[in-house]
Amino acid sequence: FSAYSRQFMGGMERPDVDKVSGLSPVIAIEQKTTSKNPRSTVGTITEIYDFMRLLFARTADAFSYNTGEKMERMSEDQILKNIYNKFNTMPVNILAPVVKGRKGHYRELFEQIRKQGYVKVRIDGEIKDITAKMQVDRYKIHDIEIVVDRLIIDEKDHKRLLDSIQTAMRLGKGIIKISDKDNNVAHFSKFLMCPTTGISYDEPQPNSFSFNSPYGACERCDGLGYIFVVDKESVMPNMKLSIINGGLAPLGEYRDVWMFQVLKALGKKYNFSLSTPLEKLGDENIDIILNGTHELLSVAVEYNKWNVQNYQITFDGIIKLLEEQQDKRSDTENANDMDTFRKLKTCPECHGARLKKESLHFKVDGKNISELAMLDILSLQTWFTDVEARLSERQNVIAKEILKEIRARIGFLTDVGLTYLALDRTARTLSGGEAQRIRLATQIGSQLMNVMYILDEPSIGLHQRDNERLIGALKNLRDLGNTVLVVEHDKDMILEADHV
Numbered sequence: 352f353s354a355y356s357r358q359f360m361g362g363m364e365r366p367d368v369d370k371v372s373g374l375s376p377v378i379a380i381e382q383k384t385t386s387k388n389p390r391s392t393v394g395t396i397t398e399i400y401d402f403m404r405l406l407f408a409r410t411a412d413a414f415s416y417n418t419g420e421k422m423e424r425m426s427e428d429q430i431l432k433n434i435y436n437k438f439n440t441m442p443v444n445i446l447a448p449v450v451k452g453r454k455g456h457y458r459e460l461f462e463q464i465r466k467q468g469y470v471k472v473r474i475d476g477e478i479k480d481i482t483a484k485m486q487v488d489r490y491k492i493h494d495i496e497i498v499v500d501r502l503i504i505d506e507k508d509h510k511r512l513l514d515s516i517q518t519a520m521r522l523g524k525g526i527i528k529i530s531d532k533d534n535n536v537a538h539f540s541k542f543l544m545c546p547t548t549g550i551s552y553d554e555p556q557p558n559s560f561s562f563n564s565p566y567g568a569c570e571r572c573d574g575l576g577y578i579f580v581v582d583k584e585s586v587m588p589n590m591k592l593s594i595i596n597g598g599l600a601p602l603g604e605y606r607d608v609w610m611f612q613v614l615k616a617l618g619k620k621y622n623f624s625l626s627t628p629l630e631k632l633g634d635e636n637i638d639i640i641l642n643g644t645h646e647l648l649s650v651a652v653e654y655n656k657w658n659v660q661n662y663q664i665t666f667d668g669i670i671k672l673l674e675e676q677q678d679k680r681s682d683t684e685n686a687n688d689m690d691t692f693r694k695l696k697t698c699p700e701c702h703g704a705r706l707k708k709e710s711l712h713f714k715v716d717g718k719n720i721s722e723l724a725m726l727d728i729l730s731l732q733t734w735f736t737d738v739e740a741r742l743s744e745r746q747n748v749i750a751k752e753i754l755k756e757i758r759a760r761i762g763f764l765t766d767v768g769l770t771y772l773a774l775d776r777t778a779r780t781l782s783g784g785e786a787q788r789i790r791l792a793t794q795i796g797s798q799l800m801n802v803m804y805i806l807d808e809p810s811i812g813l814h815q816r817d818n819e820r821l822i823g824a825l826k827n828l829r830d831l832g833n834t835v836l837v838v839e840h841d842k843d844m845i846l847e848a849d850h851v
Contacts, residue, residue: 375801375802375803375833375834376801376802376803377802377803377804377805378794378799378802378803378804378805379804379805380787380790380791380794380804380805380806380807380809381783381787381807382783382784382786382787382807382808382811383783383786383787387778387779388778388779389575389777389779390562390563390574390575391777391778391779392724392774392775392776392777392778393769393772393773393774393775393776393778393781393789394724394774394775395563396778396789396790396793397760397763397764397774397789397792397793397796398760398793398796399757399760399761399774400724400774401557402753402756402757402760403560403720403723403724403757403774404557404558404559404560404561404720405557405753406715406750406753406754406757407555407560407713407715407720408555408556408557408559408560409749409750409753410715410742410746410749410750411555411713411714411715412713412714412715413543413552413555413712413713414712414713414714415545415547415548415550415712416550416708416709416711416712417545417547417548417550418545418547418548420545420546420547422543422544422545422551422552423540423543423544423546424540424541424542424543424544425539425540425541426541427513427516427517427520430516430527430539431512431513431516433537433539434504434512434516434529434537434539435504435506437529437537438504438529438531438537439504439505440503440504440505441503441504441531441532442501442502442503442531442532443501443502443503443504443529443530443531444473444478444498444500444501444529444530445498445499445500445501445502445512445515445516445519445527445528445529446473446496446497446498446499446519446523446527446528446529446530446536447496447497447499447518447519447520447521447522447523447526447527447528448494448495448496448523448526448527448528448549449464449495449496449497449522449523450493450494450495451494452492452493452494453492453493454489454490454491454492454493455487455489455493456486456487456488456489457486457487457493457495458484458485458486460495461481461485461486462483462484462485464481464497465481465483465485469481469497469498469499470498471498471501472495472496472497472498473494473495473496473497473498473530474487474493474494474495475493475494475495476494476534478498496523496528497519497522497523499515499518499519499522500512500515500518500519502515520541525540525541525542526538526539526540526541526542526544526549526551527539527540528549536549542554552709552712553709555710555713559709559710559713560706560710560713560720561574562574562575562576562705562706567706567707567710568705568706568707569698569700569701569704569705569706569707570700570707571698571699571700571701572698572700572701572705574705574706575698575705576697576698576701576703576704576705577695577696577697577698577703578695578696578698578699579693579694579695579696580693580694580696581669581670581673581674581692581693582692582693582694583641583670585600585691585692585693585694586599586600586601586641586669586670586673586692587599587600587629587637588600589629590628590629590630591628591629591630592628592629593624593625593626593627593628593629594611594614594625594626594629594640595625595626598628598629599640599669600691600692601669601672601673601692602669605625609652610672611625612650612651612652613648613650613664613666614640616648616649616650616651617639617640617644617648617666620646620648620649621636621639623636639666639668640668640669641668641669641670642667642668642670642671643665643666643667643668643671644665644666644668645665646665647663647664647665648663648664648665648666649661649662649663650662650663650664673692673693704719704721705721705775706720706721715738715742715746716734716738716741716742718734721775723774724773724774724775725773725774725775726773726774727770727771727772727773728761728764728765728769728770728771728772728773728774729765729770729771731761731773731774732758732761732762732765732770735754735757735758735761736758738754739754759796760792760796763792763793763795763796763824764789764792765820766792766795766820766821766823766824766827767788767789767791767792767795767809767817767820767821767824768788768813768814768817768818768820768821769785769788769789769792770817772785782812784808784809784811784812784813785812787806787807787809788809788821791804791806791809791824792824794828795824795827795828798831799831799833800831800832800833801832801833802833802834803833803834803835803836804828804833804834804835804836805836805837805838806825806835806836806837806838806839807838808838808839808840808841809821809825809837809839810839810841810844815843818841818843818844819843821844822843822844822847825837826847829849
């Protein structure tokens with residue numbers, strides 16, 4: 352019973368017994384969908400995805416999302432060797448990046464750099480002297496590096512070069528750049544870095560591949576794989592109506608309110624009337640109404656005949672207005688109101704993969720974790736069976752036990768006839784029978800003993816071949832020392848039972 356139901360039942364007296372023996376703990380596996388949470392998937396329910404996250408965090412190779420090149424991490428000795436190879440006898444600048452692709456005036460930063468004794472910085476590719484009260488345009492995106500040293504690369508100055516690299520590494524938090532007289536730049540890092548563009552990744556952790564963690568989830572869709580967008584057809588359901596007569600469904604018919612005053616001013620500026628049917632306004636005017644304009648708009652509001660105020664605004668469009676209202680409204684009633692004007696769309700950032708682009712560029716044997724999660728169980732079983740032969744010796748040492756667990760759990764899903772499912776299938780789209788068999792596979796994987804399992808018609812919807820596998824899986828549960836009680840009408844299942 353639920354906690355709500357139990358409150359009406361009152362207290363129950365303890366049974367008048369001295370001893371109870373042979374009573375096993377009971378697990379009932381019902382035919383119902385496990386979860387309506389959109390974040391719950393076949394992979395998370397069975398914990399296969401958790402082991403895959405661990406596998407990728409420990410063995411995956413990283414690739415640049417810009418160039419596709421394999422990311423590199425280097426020790427100081429390797430960085431030195433590369434600098435000698437690329438820039439020997441050449442004059443270079445050793446740079447420590449402190450700002451990458453951010454807006455701001457950075458007046459305080461320049462002052463701190465100056466007080467540390469540095470006299471030059473490289474701003475957006477141009478080397479400049481640091482001056483008192485120096486700052487840059489706060490509204491533009493900037494890259495700023497400290498010029499740690501300027502020298503000619505020569506073995507004779509090995510100690511100076513090493514000291515400069517160590518200083519630049521400290522100031523740049525593990526990242527340095529080397530630029531030559533032609534402004535060609537090489538990037539080096541103790542962390543994972545693209546050798547061409549200088550893009551760097553954090554060291555991967557299991558939560559880097561979790562769509563339920565802010566460290567791994569796509570920031571655009573928050574790890575759901577889809578976003579809500581305003582539906583133009585719902586906003587303008589009847590193009591024969593004018594704006595005054597309710598052509599814009601979210602606004603309704605004309606009222607003396609601010610938004611209609613804005614639309615009236617918009618019509619005046621772009622020569623259209625609010626009384627004209629939407630279908631006759633033209634595509635350009637419809638686009639302005641829906642998506643707005645960057646031009647200033649003068650809106651006159653008459654409070655009374657002696658008081659008329661003019662406001663200068665920019666109009667962002669009806670769609671932007673609805674999106675802002677959607678963000679502000681969190682209660683269920685208002686959310687349901689907004690559902691009228693929005694529809695689901697695959698996330699344009701992650702394309703339904705749910706993860707950040709950095710996470711999607713860690714690969715094992717050429718596949719990222721999302722690509723594996725999209726495979727059906729049968730294909731996934733084949734991949735995990737064959738992949739061990741294609742891993743390096745180091746990867747195999749790390750992955751051995753992880754792969755063993757993954758293969759075992761995939762095998763349990765195969766045994767209960769779920770080879771057609773994929774790990775990224777959401778739990779709320781599963782049928783009751785599928786959900787029941789997934790829970791059964793999870794229980795088999797848990798290796799519990801001395802437990803009584805109760806199942807309600809687990810064979811529903813199964814092909815005869817899969818039914819035989821299911822019976823085998825139930826026997827495996829029994830052989831572990833458990834009791835399996837099945838409510839069933841299938842003839843084969845009844846004939847295989849120890850007791851009927």
